[in-house]
Amino acid sequence: MSWLTRVRNSLPFASKRETPDNLWVKCPRCHEMLFAREYEANLSVCTRCDYHGRIGADARLGQLLDEGFELLPEPVVQEDPLKFRDSKRYTDRLKQARASNPHRDAFTAALGRIQGQKAVVGVQDFTFMAGSMGMAVGTAFCDAAQTAIDENCGFVVVTAAGGARMQEGILSLMQMPRTTVMTRRLKEAGLPYIVVLADPTTGGVTASYAMLGDIHLAEPGALIGFAGQRVIQETIREQLPEGFQRAEYLHKHGMVDMVVHRKELKHELARLLGYLAPAEAA
Template identity: 75%
Template sequence: MSWFNRVRNSLGFTDEKKSTEKDLWIKCSNCQEMLFVAEYEENLSVCPRCEHHGRIGADARLKLLLDEGFDLLPLPQVTEDPLKFKDSKRYTDRLKAARAKNPHDDAFVVGSGEIDGKPAVVGVQDFGFMGGSMGMAVGMAFCAGAERALRRKAAFVVVTAAGGARMQEGILSLMQMPRATVMTRRLKAAGLPYIVVLTDPTTGGVTASYAMLGDVQIAEPGALIGFAGQRVIQDTIREQLPEGFQRAEYLHKHGMVDMVVHRRDLKATLASVLDYMQPPKTGSKAA
């Protein structure tokens, strides 16, 4: 190593350059274009070249959909690691690692506020926390969000993103499917809108329960939505699947999704849907 390189490395120039490049650029996972991080985030984590919708965290999603001043519901307390599960790592270690990388203690976060002045409770599933997997904490948080909507007589909007049930909790994770389904029935009985926004990816037990039970089903462009994986389906039916199978546009074409909405238009679309679905307040001219 030359004298110049030794001096440069000792002053940290190389590390600073690597850090700067990492902070300034991001590669689109769809078109592989290198994008300025600032431009990408300003565009709501949507690629300005190919319109690919990247994944965003729960906090960013709540800020995108709810008006300022919304409240975060506390995450319900559940028994952690009820099965004392261990595969290549202990479940408790996996939870610690996930919490170290995320601002919240589990994969479902609920905000209570308004969407363009219309009362709403919004639950967001964060794929960044263990793939958004549905365990007891997610099920409890979903039910708590529905309860808040019932008390406020407000709409319940759920943004899904999950790989399915959390295997480390076994049957206890699968029990969240009927629990969440019961809460959607309670919302329906109360005449309150239950709206689902399907984002990439929404699969497994989440799709088989509350993700497909909305009064209105909205999906982001290109979102993967399904129960089993394409390879499993293809091997089972022994047929080639059509192009775009399990993507939002395919499901919309075949009647499984009501509309596909760009992220920049999502809040305005939800506000319009709520304006149509929510009953007018008692005493108003509309009433």
């Protein structure tokens, strides 16, 4: 160690100032460094370019529901029924996902009110194994829809998923008809089923309950589709138009009813539920 290093290390002001790792957030679109508190206060929307960041289930429920909502019980299903293993065991992947998430799987539902309008709200969390749809997600969706029927209120679902969960194979794909049946039961009961398409909503989720709503809202810039752009492009051997599979493109072509900013989403859902939901008994 040189004399310069010894002197520098002995100085009281020479030590590196330690700062929390979560003090700043980098916007994925414009790469602006945002103060984390301001970013969260702005509903995880970039204050510079208006990019709508991905958020977890608890944050989403807190944004949409009035205070005092009740989380529905999380279903318990058989885990790793196929004893699946790729580079890791499926059970290890579940443990890893749960270590950084307060919920057991990717779909969380709650019963509460949206600006006074009674509703069940289900949220798919992309941070949990890319929001992939397995037996737990399918069962949670069905249970939440049944709660909406029992409570005679609307059902709102916020989707964000990479598709079916490959580790559960055909059992994952079977969730598509299961959830489709529940959307039909909501319709037969005369209850509104509203879908909010968040970024990204793809694969088997898009091919089932995500596109079966009475009304489809989407957040600005959300990626929405079944197959990826590269697969489509290689299949049809044509260049896809700019903005293909984005919320604004789908709205323009009639697949999405409204593109709603996150700040307006709660008010818009309350307005729609007020129009569509059955009147509560006095």
